[in-house]
Amino acid sequence: xxxxxxxxxxxxxxxxxxxxxSPIGAQGSVGEVATRFHQFAHPPGTLVLESGQSLGPVExxxxxxxxxxxEKSNAIMILHALTGDAHAAGIHxxxxxxxxxxxxxxxxxxxxxxxxxxICSNVLGGCKGTTGPVSVNPRTGRVYAxxxxxxxxxxxxxxQRRLLDHLGIDRLLAVAGGSMGGMQALEWLRAFPERxxxxxxxxxxxxxxxxxxxxxxxxxxxxxxxxxWREGHYDGQPPSKxxxxxxxxxxxxxxxxxxxxxKFGRRIQAPHQSHKFSNGFEVEEYLHHKGRRFVERFxxxxxxxxxxxxxxxxxxxxEDMHRALAGLTQKVMLIAFRSxxxxxxxxxxxxxxxxxxxxxxxxYCEIDSDYGHDAFLLxxxxxxxxxxxxxQGLEAARGTC
Amino acid sequence: MxxxxxxxxxxxxxxxxxxxxxxxxxxxxxxxGDGALLxxxxxxxxxxxxxxxxDEQAIYRCVARGxxxxxxDIDDGLSGYRDRSFDYVILNxxxxxxxxxxxxxxxxLRVGHRAILxxxxxxxxxxxxxxxxxxxxxxxxxxxxxWHDTPNLHFLSIKDFKAxxxxxxxxxxxxxxxxxxxxxxxxxxxxxxxxxxxxxx
Numbered sequence: 229x230x231x232x233x234x235x236x237x238x239x240x241x242x243x244x245x246x247x248x249x250s251p252i253g254a255q256g257s258v259g260e261v262a263t264r265f266h267q268f269a270h271p272p273g274t275l276v277l278e279s280g281q282s283l284g285p286v287e288x289x290x291x292x293x294x295x296x297x298x299e300k301s302n303a304i305m306i307l308h309a310l311t312g313d314a315h316a317a318g319i320h321x322x323x324x325x326x327x328x329x330x331x332x333x334x335x336x337x338x339x340x341x342x343x344x345x346x347i348c349s350n351v352l353g354g355c356k357g358t359t360g361p362v363s364v365n366p367r368t369g370r371v372y373a374x375x376x377x378x379x380x381x382x383x384x385x386x387x388q389r390r391l392l393d394h395l396g397i398d399r400l401l402a403v404a405g406g407s408m409g410g411m412q413a414l415e416w417l418r419a420f421p422e423r424x425x426x427x428x429x430x431x432x433x434x435x436x437x438x439x440x441x442x443x444x445x446x447x448x449x450x451x452x453x454x455x456x457w458r459e460g461h462y463d464g465q466p467p468s469k470x471x472x473x474x475x476x477x478x479x480x481x482x483x484x485x486x487x488x489x490x491k492f493g494r495r496i497q498a499p500h501q502s503h504k505f506s507n508g509f510e511v512e513e514y515l516h517h518k519g520r521r522f523v524e525r526f527x528x529x530x531x532x533x534x535x536x537x538x539x540x541x542x543x544x545x546x547e548d549m550h551r552a553l554a555g556l557t558q559k560v561m562l563i564a565f566r567s568x569x570x571x572x573x574x575x576x577x578x579x580x581x582x583x584x585x586x587x588x589x590x591x592y593c594e595i596d597s598d599y600g601h602d603a604f605l606l607x608x609x610x611x612x613x614x615x616x617x618x619x620q621g622l623e624a625a626r627g628t629c
Numbered sequence: 630m631x632x633x634x635x636x637x638x639x640x641x642x643x644x645x646x647x648x649x650x651x652x653x654x655x656x657x658x659x660x661x662g663d664g665a666l667l668x669x670x671x672x673x674x675x676x677x678x679x680x681x682x683x684d685e686q687a688i689y690r691c692v693a694r695g696x697x698x699x700x701x702d703i704d705d706g707l708s709g710y711r712d713r714s715f716d717y718v719i720l721n722x723x724x725x726x727x728x729x730x731x732x733x734x735x736x737x738l739r740v741g742h743r744a745i746l747x748x749x750x751x752x753x754x755x756x757x758x759x760x761x762x763x764x765x766x767x768x769x770x771x772x773x774x775x776w777h778d779t780p781n782l783h784f785l786s787i788k789d790f791k792a793x794x795x796x797x798x799x800x801x802x803x804x805x806x807x808x809x810x811x812x813x814x815x816x817x818x819x820x821x822x823x824x825x826x827x828x829x830x
Contacts, residue, residue, distance in 0.1 A: 559697070577701070580699055580701075581708075581709040582709075584699070584709040584710050584714075585709050585710065585711060587711070587714065589679075589697050590697060590699070591692060591696075591697045591698055591699070592698075592699045592700050592701070593685070593688050593689075593692070593698075593700045594685070594700045594701075595685070596685055610689070613689055613692065613693070614689070614692050617692045617693050617695065618692065620695070621695045624695070
C-alpha cells in the first residue's frame with residue numbers, strides 16, 4: 229500500500245486547485261464554435277423507436293472540436309446529461325456562452341482537441357436543436373408537444389449512431405458521459421460495441437433506483453400541476469413555475485449537504501424576500517435564480533420526455549448485468565464520487581462488479597469529492613488525469629480493439 | 630516515474646514474484662499499491678493484469694501506468710469474479726491487512742489457480758529482541774508502523790503460515806524467505822523479514 233499524498237495528484241481540501249497536470253503543454257479553448265445540423269429519416273424512411281413507434285424526419289444538432297485524422301480513428305463522442313446540449317466546449321459567438329464541459333475539452337485538456345476529434349450532439353427528445361417535443365410535426369404542421377412519441381436512452385443512442393454514420397466514422401475511440409450521459413455510454417456498449425474501443429462512464433447507474441425515480445416524478449408532477457402546462461399544449465405560455473420548481477428540486481439533488489453548507493451556510497441575502505415565509509436565505513435565492521434561469525433555456529415537455537427515458541432505462545433489460553456485458557472487448561473506465569447521493573457509489577460499484585464477472589477490462593475509481601452529483605462537472609483535475617491516461621491506453625491498444 | 634533497468638535493483642520480493650510467474654499469465658494483484666509490480670509483470674512477462682487498491686492516490690498512479698484497477702477494499706476485491714478467472718492472485722504485503730483472512734484466501738484460491746502471498750515475519754529476531762528485551766511492540770524495516778497507526782491487523786510468522794496451510798490442506802508449491810536483499814534458508818523464521826509463498830489447493 230502507498231502512503232497518502234506522496235506523489236500523484238495534489239489535493240486542496242477537495243477543492244479545485246486549477247493546477248494543470250498536462251504533460252502536453254498549455255491548456256486552451258477551442259475558441260468560437262457553431263452548432264451544425266444533420267437530418268435523416270426523410271419520408272418514406274423513418275426512425276423506428278424502441279417502442280415500435282416511428283419518427284421522421286429526425287434532425288440532430290451537433291458540434292465537433294478538433295480534427296479527424298486520416299484513418300478516422302481519433303473520434304470521441306461526448307454524451308450530455310439531462311439538461312445539456314450539443315455545445316460542450318468553446319464559445320458561441322451570439323451569446324458568449326461557454327460549453328458545458330469546456331473545462332474538459334480543448335487543446336491540452338483531458339479530451340485533447342489536438343489529438344482527438346470530439347463530437348457532441350443534443351439528445352433525441354431534447355430542446356436544443358435535435359428533434360423533440362418542441363419540433364414541428366410535419367404531419368400536422370404544429371409542434372409535436374404530447375404527440376411526440378415516448379423515447380428511450382436506446383433511441384438517443386440510435387440517433388447518435390446515425391450521426392456517426394453521416395460523419396463517416398466506423399469506430400469511435402471512445403464514448404464518454406456523466407449522469408444520463410453515463411447511461412448513454414453504457415447503452416453504446418450494449419447496442420453498438422463494435423463501433424467503439426472504450427467507454428468512460430461517470431456518476432451514473434445501470435438503472436434508476438426508486439429514489440431517483442421519485443425525484444424525477446416530483447419534478448414531472450411540478451410541471452404537470454402548473455395550470456399553464458395545459459396537457460402539454462402550451463403555445464407561447466409555458467408552465468414556467470412548474471418547470472422552475474422541477475429544476476429547484478433537481479439542484480438540491482445535484483449538491484451535497486457539505487457543498488450546500490459551504491456555498492450558502494445560513495447567510496441571508498437581505499433585503500430581498502420573495503414571499504412572506506421566506507427568510508431570504510441565500511440558498512432559497514439561489515434555487516429561485518436557478519429555476520428562473522432554467523425556464524429561459526429549457527422546455528417543460530422535453531423535461532418530461534427525457535426524465536421518463538432515464539427512469540425507464542435498464543442497461544441489461546431485466547437480465548443479470550454481467551450477461552449483458554459478457555464478451556465485450558472494449559475497455560471501460562468507471563468514475564464515481566463519494567458525496568454523490570443522487571447516483572451513489574454503490575450503483576457504480578454494481579457496474580464494476582458486473583464488469584468483473586463478465587471479464588471486461590475495467591477501471592473503477594471513487595473520487596473523494598464534496599460536490600455531490602455536480603462533482604462530475606467540477607472535479608476537473610482528478611477526472612482529467614483518469615480520462616487522459618485512459619484515452620492514451622485506448623490509443624495504444626487501437627490496433628487490437 | 631523512476632524506472633530501473635538493472636534487475637538487481639528490483640525489490641527482492643518483486644524479483645522473486647517475477648521468477649515465479651510465467652509469461653502471458655493472467656494476474657490479479659490485491660492491494661497493488663502504485664502498480665509497480667503489475668507494471669513489471671506487463672512489461673517483462675506480457676501478463677494480463679488487474680489491480681485492486683483502496684488508496685485513491687495510488688489509483689491515480691496505477692492509471693498513469695496504463696493499468697486497469699478497481700478502487701475498493703481487498704476484502705471486497707474478489708467477490709464478483711468467476712472461478713479461475715486468473716492464473717495468479719497476489720496478496721503481497723496486504724495479507725496482514727485483510728480483515729477476514731480465511732475468506733480472502735479461500736476466495737483467492739477460487740478466483741485464481743494459484744495465489745502468491747507475501748507478509749512481514751513477526752518472528753524475525755529484531756522483532757523478538759524488541760519485545761523480549763525492551764518490552765516494546767516491534768518496529769522493524771518489515772514492520773515499520775507504531776502500534777497506534779499500523780494498517781496491519783494480523784501479526785504472523787513464517788511458521789504460523791506454514792501451520793495454517795497444513796491445517797487447511799493448502800499446498801505450498803514454492804516459498805522464499807527474504808532478509809534485506811537476499812533469500813534466507815538458515816532458520817528463516819528467525820532471520821527472514823519477509824515470507825513469500827506460492828500456494829494452491
